[in-house]
Amino acid sequence: MMAPVDPPVGSFLKCFVCVSDEGRTWTELIQGFTKESDKVEKNLAHLQTLLEKAHVKPSVICRGCNMQRYCSLSHLVADRQEHKPLCEVLRDLQKSMKIDHPLKLLGQITDRRKLQLVISQLKMVLLAKLGRPLNQREHQLIGNPAVCDVCFSTEALEDCEGCAGVAFCSAAHQRLVRGYHTPEDCQTLALIATPFRQLNCLVNIKDFYRSCPLKESNLIKAFTEATDIRISDTPWTDLESYQLFATCSSFSGIASLCLALSHISWVPDPNKAVIVYVAGATEDTLRYFEDMHLRFLFLQYPSIRNLELHFIGRTVGRIDQVDIKFSDRSFEQTVVKCFYPLSFSQYSCILNVDPTLILIMQPDFFGVGKVTQRISRYMKRKVPLENEWKPCLSSVIRSFGVPICYTSISRAQAISDFAAITLSAEKSKIAIERAYNIMGNPYREILPLHNPAPEDTERIVYANNYLEVIFTSKKKCQ
Numbered sequence: 001m002m003a004p005v006d007p008p009v010g011s012f013l014k015c016f017v018c019v020s021d022e023g024r025t026w027t028e029l030i031q032g033f034t035k036e037s038d039k040v041e042k043n044l045a046h047l048q049t050l051l052e053k054a055h056v057k058p059s060v061i062c063r064g065c066n067m068q069r070y071c072s073l074s075h076l077v078a079d080r081q082e083h084k085p086l087c088e089v090l091r092d093l094q095k096s097m098k099i100d101h102p103l104k105l106l107g108q109i110t111d112r113r114k115l116q117l118v119i120s121q122l123k124m125v126l127l128a129k130l131g132r133p134l135n136q137r138e139h140q141l142i143g144n145p146a147v148c149d150v151c152f153s154t155e156a157l158e159d160c161e162g163c164a165g166v167a168f169c170s171a172a173h174q175r176l177v178r179g180y181h182t183p184e185d186c187q188t189l190a191l192i193a194t195p196f197r198q199l200n201c202l203v204n205i206k207d208f209y210r211s212c213p214l215k216e217s218n219l220i221k222a223f224t225e226a227t228d229i230r231i232s233d234t235p236w237t238d239l240e241s242y243q244l245f246a247t248c249s250s251f252s253g254i255a256s257l258c259l260a261l262s263h264i265s266w267v268p269d270p271n272k273a274v275i276v277y278v279a280g281a282t283e284d285t286l287r288y289f290e291d292m293h294l295r296f297l298f299l300q301y302p303s304i305r306n307l308e309l310h311f312i313g314r315t316v317g318r319i320d321q322v323d324i325k326f327s328d329r330s331f332e333q334t335v336v337k338c339f340y341p342l343s344f345s346q347y348s349c350i351l352n353v354d355p356t357l358i359l360i361m362q363p364d365f366f367g368v369g370k371v372t373q374r375i376s377r378y379m380k381r382k383v384p385l386e387n388e389w390k391p392c393l394s395s396v397i398r399s400f401g402v403p404i405c406y407t408s409i410s411r412a413q414a415i416s417d418f419a420a421i422t423l424s425a426e427k428s429k430i431a432i433e434r435a436y437n438i439m440g441n442p443y444r445e446i447l448p449l450h451n452p453a454p455e456d457t458e459r460i461v462y463a464n465n466y467l468e469v470i471f472t473s474k475k476k477c478q
């Protein structure tokens, strides 16, 4: 158990260097509990100082990007090297657009929709200019920016003492939200704003025990049953609880796959490999398929002896095949992971498409997040991730008779994704059969996110919240 220290309160207003120091000390503290106890005492004292220091308002704001906050100049300097690439892109953007804050990219922010629109455009600019996906802390800085929850001002902010997940420019504006900033909201926002979100801190679980009936369960129940690990109700209060919570959340991908498998008529044959194509895979998708996740799948499906995972996506970096063997039970279960840095349409031109299932995690088939003209002129080159789904989708739906499972982050996104499929199918005279779909997927991630889609009304969303399985077939001639 953790010793009683004050929980770390947020947030996006906090000094990044202090946050990572805090994370490191928490980690050492957790490890210390199983090792020498005098080290624990020392770390505990150190942590208390760090926490007290973190309550000091981070008054220094980086003058390059106008977004990153620090407690002191020395911490700004200490972070410079790591912060620099993102900072320079934002600095150049402000200069060229003649604005004094990145969030003013589309003019003054007047409502939440506009805020989300600016966020998605900033992410796209950064993606194109940096030529790589944003890391955890950059996502948190851009996706969860410090603005007044009422008027969207970026000046003179104080955060909510309960969650540190929202900030206000004045006491008057803080009073305005009392009615709807409920304790429940406060907890969800605490989980969004916790500085632990900036740390990459999954636990590698090695021991798995019991399976559970997937159709009647949910992610936390199935995870606890499988690992004997209990998940905290207040995971933002200490790193150990948060790590386990985030780890449980990462089982969303594999558990959703298991749920999809339980809804298709499919006869497990120990002599035949189960082949899953993960189409449109990115580095982000791969984090759902670590060894511990695969063990979870084998636990639910002991009849699967050989699993082949084909990761197909233009940004998948690796190429080498990975072979993994598990002998948790009296028999051996093997996994082959193959990586193809190709789009699905390229892949299907070269290789024979005959999997057990095609899995697509949060595709955004329509490419809703388009960049406006003005910004694309600023970028002077094409966004690398312009909608690659158009040709791919028509190849995906040509895999007749193969179950296709996709997930979406929100109701609006799910509607848009299905509309894209229908449209593509109509053009190619292909019939769609909806085998299974569920809103509020019990195996969605449990870490909340601000809704990245500006047009959508849901403020908080969860990855893989919507899940659908479809089959396609050639339309009969009339």
Ligand SMILES: [Zn+2]
Pocket (backbone or CB within 6 Å): 015, 016, 017, 018, 019, 070, 071, 072, 075
């Ligand atoms: Zn600091």
Ligand SMILES: [Zn+2]
Pocket (backbone or CB within 6 Å): 062, 063, 064, 065, 066, 067, 068, 083, 087
């Ligand atoms: Zn900066």
Ligand SMILES: [Zn+2]
Pocket (backbone or CB within 6 Å): 148, 149, 150, 151, 152, 153, 168, 169, 170, 173
């Ligand atoms: Zn305000």
Ligand SMILES: [Zn+2]
Pocket (backbone or CB within 6 Å): 160, 161, 162, 163, 164, 165, 166, 181, 185, 186, 187, 189
């Ligand atoms: Zn709050």
